[in-house]
Amino acid sequence: MAIYDKNIRLMRIASFLKSKPKGASFKEILKHLEELYHKESFAKDVASSQKTFDRDKKLLMEMGIEIKFKRSTMTYQIINESFSENSQTIFDNILLINAYKQSENNSEIMIFEKRQASGLHNLEGLVFAIKNCKIITFNYTKHWEGVPHKKVLEPYALKEFKNRWYLLANEMDGKDFFIKTFGLDRISDLEISTKPFSKQQVDVNQMFVNSFGIISTLGQEPETIVLSFDCEQGKFVKSLPIHHSQKVLIDNNTEYRIELTLAPTYDFYQELLTHTGRMKIISPENVRVKYFELLNSAKS
Known part of the structure; x- marks a missing residue:
């Protein structure tokens, strides 16, 4: 206490x-x-x-x-x-x-979301493995497969996105060094080896500096994206910025316009779709086209 x-x-x-x-x-x-x-x-x-x-x-x-x-x-x-x-x-x-x-644990005062992602029980062990450069193994089940696969990994960092945690690690059976992302809610049977690994110099923050979400955009050129929201939706975007690069261009009684600097990925377009009907993509054209492609595919 x-x-x-x-x-x-x-x-x-x-x-x-x-x-x-x-x-x-x-x-x-x-x-x-x-x-x-x-x-x-x-x-x-x-x-x-x-x-x-x-x-x-x-x-x-x-x-x-x-x-x-x-x-x-x-x-x-x-x-x-x-x-x-x-x-x-x-x-x-x-x-x-x-x-x-x-609240004295009163469920009528604080009502929590019932569908929380699991996997947080592995956080402490993963932090230990990362700090001490220990090789780890676990079974990993992809959502679209449903079959667990054993992974042997060199863990580098943990990343949070939308109340879910992800492990950033190099898979040792790969030919080249490559940091992949693994959702903690899909990990089971975690084992931490006593065997250490030689950590490579890699800036994991830089991997995501121009990203929205968990897809690395390292090596990709960021784009300047301008979005316009109606006044009410703008209040939501102001209180919870979409990205750390968010800059306000217009903020009045009719419009909230922002500029983002990032490399658009699937995660980013999924975020844009949550604002459908209350947002306009001012620029660039390629982002607008991709957005409408995804929007139309959802309708069909």
Whole structure:
């Protein structure tokens, strides 16, 4: 419970300072934490000393959130322009856990999706294998086949997409080194070997920097794609951006227009189809043509 409460405290400090662009004093931060303690009853260790708070700052720094003390105003400020994506995701999950705790497991207060993807029980083992460069084996069942196949792999990373987790790994029976994607919900009988492998220098983030989803577009030139949404749908796209490259071109009472820079894949077109009827593809023409091909094939 101590670790959980510490994470809640770190999240509360970061969220509070994020809401205070001009900074806040230690006294204001402490008062905020104490008020939340009385509301939510999380741990009493609410950074009641400067030493505890300094330790919290160091931990937040390790998460990519840098807090600086401004002596002229005697205030603390987050000097990052924004939370890193990873830090925000971690905090979002902590918020979810805390809300669930406050609901006292009442299924009528928090109603969860019933069709969750499985496979998360393998996460810890896969993280260990990746960190320690251990060869792994498992049975993998493709959805369209239904027959398990044994895989011997060199694991490199884990990637999340739409609440599903995927393993990025090199299949050892292949002739050339090639990172493939494996859905954790299709993995069974995971075994972690004591035998290590020599890790090759590969930037897995770069493999997906111009991608939407889990299809790597490494080596493909990204395209500039302009999409227009009606005002109501635009609010949804604004609150949950389609891609990290999203730039706003128009935002008014009639239109929300954005620009994306990515290499379009099947995953991306599937996303566009979810906005059918409330979106127009302004450019380029090849993306518009492909979109309508998929739309018409779904109707036939």
